[in-house]
Amino acid sequence: MRLSRYFLPTLKETPADAQIASHRLMLRAGMIRQGAAGIYSWLPLGHRVLKKVEAIVREEQDQAGALEMLMPTIQSADLWSESGRYDDYGKEMLRIEDRHGRKMLFGPTNEELITDIFRREIKSYKDLPKNLYHIQWKFRDEIRPRFGVMRGREFLMKDAYSFDLSAEDGVKSYNAMFVAYLRTFARLGVKAIPMRADTGPIGGDLSHEFIVLAETGESEVYFDKGFNDFDPMAANPSDGENLQPVVDQWTSLYAATDEMHEPDSAQAVGKNLVQGRGIEVGHIFFFGDKYSKPMKAEVQGPDGKTVAVQMGSYGVGVSRLVGAIIEACHDENGIVWPESVAPFKVGLINLATKDEACTAACDKIYADLSGAGIEVLYDDRATGAGAKFSNMDLIGLPWQIVLGNRGFQNGIVELKNRATGEREEVAIDEIVARVTGN
Numbered sequence: 001m002r003l004s005r006y007f008l009p010t011l012k013e014t015p016a017d018a019q020i021a022s023h024r025l026m027l028r029a030g031m032i033r034q035g036a037a038g039i040y041s042w043l044p045l046g047h048r049v050l051k052k053v054e055a056i057v058r059e060e061q062d063q064a065g066a067l068e069m070l071m072p073t074i075q076s077a078d079l080w081s082e083s084g085r086y087d088d089y090g091k092e093m094l095r096i097e098d099r100h101g102r103k104m105l106f107g108p109t110n111e112e113l114i115t116d117i118f119r120r121e122i123k124s125y126k127d128l129p130k131n132l133y134h135i136q137w138k139f140r141d142e143i144r145p146r147f148g149v150m151r152g153r154e155f156l157m158k159d160a161y162s163f164d165l166s167a168e169d170g171v172k173s174y175n176a177m178f179v180a181y182l183r184t185f186a187r188l189g190v191k192a193i194p195m196r197a198d199t200g201p202i203g204g205d206l207s208h209e210f211i212v213l214a215e216t217g218e219s220e221v222y223f224d225k226g227f228n229d230f231d232p233m234a235a236n237p238s239d240g241e242n243l244q245p246v247v248d249q250w251t252s253l254y255a256a257t258d259e260m261h262e263p264d265s266a267q268a269v270g271k272n273l274v275q276g277r278g279i280e281v282g283h284i285f286f287f288g289d290k291y292s293k294p295m296k297a298e299v300q301g302p303d304g305k306t307v308a309v310q311m312g313s314y315g316v317g318v319s320r321l322v323g324a325i326i327e328a329c330h331d332e333n334g335i336v337w338p339e340s341v342a343p344f345k346v347g348l349i350n351l352a353t354k355d356e357a358c359t360a361a362c363d364k365i366y367a368d369l370s371g372a373g374i375e376v377l378y379d380d381r382a383t384g385a386g387a388k389f390s391n392m393d394l395i396g397l398p399w400q401i402v403l404g405n406r407g408f409q410n411g412i413v414e415l416k417n418r419a420t421g422e423r424e425e426v427a428i429d430e431i432v433a434r435v436t437g438n
């Protein structure tokens with residue numbers, strides 16, 4: 001992508017109303033703009049990152065055996081009256097009336113709708129287990145939307161729902177999601193700690209929150225040093241039968257947020273705990289028949305008797321993750337994207353746009369890299385070097401390739417690693433192979 005043709009409205013100044021790094025950086029890097037409190041447009045650069053996060057979340061859900069579908073944002077209030085949550089959900093629910101005076105709502109979550117779909121179609125234990133998910137915008141009229149996309153009112157969530165015949169099978173489905181979550185966050189380049197959580201208004205008995213570590217996180221967290229020794233990528237979530245030991249390995253270690261426990265700092269050092277801050281990026285629940293019973297989502301079991309199915313629900317804050325990744329991955333100059341979610345892999349800077357030969361060399365690097373399937377943002381604008389460098393650091397692409405007059409004469413470009421700051425001189429005719437790893 002040529003920057004001269006792109007839409008990247010970066011800001012030099014720090015926006016006054018943004019209190020945390022990710023919010024400031026997302027505004028400054030031209031990723032998002034606010035439409036109303038807690039409601040954002042995703043500009044092209046932000047949109048690319050959002051889609052990459054979404055794609056990794058999707059791949060891991062698919063690999064764990066969950067089936068993607070898409071439910072609407074607008075729901076009928078009737079189903080929520082059946083479960084009792086139309087009244088219970090309170091002011092966070094955006095209630096709408098259509099022209100016929102029917103009560104509608106903008107979905108804050110989808111337990112009721114998915115349970116309705118399930119109960120209409122599935123009647124036998126032979127069709128179980130099932131895990132259905134979608135990635136869809138949610139609306140919650142948060143009392144204090146803040147921190148940009150981290151606590152928005154409209155936000156993108158992946159929510160999955162599992163259906164099993166027995167509680168024992170339900171726990172297997174839960175474990176598959178548990179492992180898929182750990183893998184998802186590892187692939188996104190962040191460290192997430194699973195913490196046993198209260199089930200809150202969703203109800204039920206088994207629940208974990210996944211907390212990404214970042215100094216600016218909303219919650220204070222305490223966790224066992226042992227978490228550092230585990231590699232989530234070693235576990236295979238499609239291996240449902242054998243996941244319990246893997247999950248036990250993680251859940252046997254102590255981890256808590258300040259809302260759940262209040263071990264004071266001294267106690268933390270006693271207990272061999274690491275103390276830090278974190279951001280909730282995912283939340284999983286096993287809640288048995290809490291919805292299936294009142295809503296009569298029942299199947300016939302092997303013995304011919306009808307039973308309410310055992311359900312779980314599993315949420316990932318996809319749009320929140322974009323902010324959380326930035327909180328965990330930035331420095332004083334801007335964002336430092338993990339490669340897996342970077343909007344482009346390479347930023348190519350032409351410092352001599354008036355020099356035809358140098359520009360031709362840059363154009364060729366751009367064409368060759370693009371041809372090799374590398375995503376390149378090519379700064380071909382006739383602006384000053386300082387602005388180009390600071391802009392590229394701000395938007396945080398993993399690699400920068402810089403070509404100027406002097407380098408061109410000597411046949412070399414500079415290759416900079418954004419994360420380490422290391423610079424290296426590479427021959428112009430070797431740069432494509434160097435970046436593509438050939």
Ligand code: ATP
Pocket residue numbers: 109140142149150151152153154155157280281282283315316317318319320
């Ligand atoms: P929180 O305690 O942060 O309000 P929650 O417990 O209400 O979260 P869930 O209902 O479990 O959240 O939703 C699943 C995931 O959706 C959360 O783990 C979080 O990552 C994300 N999420 C929830 N509320 C918001 C929001 N207002 N803005 C952005 N993401 C959100």
Ligand code: MG
Pocket residue numbers: none
């Ligand atoms: Mg909430």
